Amino acid sequence: MKVILTFIYLLNSISLSAAITAEPIGFIENLSGIVVVSNSSTEKRNINIDDPVYIGDSLMTEANSWIDVVLMDESKVRVSSSTIYVFSEEQSLEQSSNLLTELIRGSLRVWIKSEEGDNVKFELKTKFASVGVRGTEFLASMQDEMEVYTISGDVLVAERSEDVSSVDWSKASSVKNQEMAKVGVRKRGVIKERFKNLPSRFKDLQSRPFNNRLNKNLKNRILQLRERRNKKLSTQVRVKNKNQNRRSILNKAQNPRKQNIRKNDVRTRPIKPKRNR
Secondary structure, eight states: OHHHHHHHHHHHHHHHHHHHHTSOSEEEEEEESOEEEEETTEEEEEOOTTOEEOTTOEEEEOTTOEEEEEETTSOEEEEOSSOEEEEEEEEEOSSOEEEEEEEEEEEEEEEOOOOSSSSOOEEEEOSSEEEEESSOEEEEEESSEEEEEEEESEEEEEEOOTTOOSOOGGGSEEEETTEEEEEESSSOSOEEEEOSSOOHHHHHHHHSOOOSOOOHHHHHHHHHHHHHHHHHHHHHHHHHHHHHHHHHHHHHHHSOOOOOOOTTOGGGSOOOOOOOO
């Protein structure tokens, strides 16, 4: 019986997680030029404005092309020309989620909507380092080295290690407003400096800020999808709690509760041996 309940719990958790990750994580807000999307489960496809973006999608822009992606919380990512950018994974929790992405090559402009809490809600991974964001706007480039420039707020930059899969953000370097961090093969650690003039690869991204307004159709689609995702997450929590209660009842049935013995009960008080006088 205990094995069956455990199996049902795992099956429900897996099926609900799969259903959530099958939903879009964002939509194409704007684009220019030629942009191709590929996924491990599908062939390469061209993409248009208002099309959905899913976990596992790789966005590949050709020369003189760019694309804007709006995420579920209305944060935005601009993928510049000659760039390969991947939406790798979404870790869904009861109260928040953490979107993991990867910049293979090229450059990005990212604006992440700030929220309460200290958890990293957006992570950008490159060959040399990981960038953790709680809510800010920054530029990132990946060529022979990784460069991060903070437009506003601050981001966390942690040098990557091949033998460590997770990131210890407590040891990361904080890159504040108008600071740039560099990480590469020839540089050990995170090198920070303040730039008055941005490198040429960032100038195009810097000169075109994000549009703060969403078109009505796209905003409605995001709100509907967000409501559907929240319902699925609440269902997942209810199923998890229900299965935990079942397991707790089963454990109590198999292991009878021990009697509570009162210290002042005379019947249970140990008898002290009499001393010989």
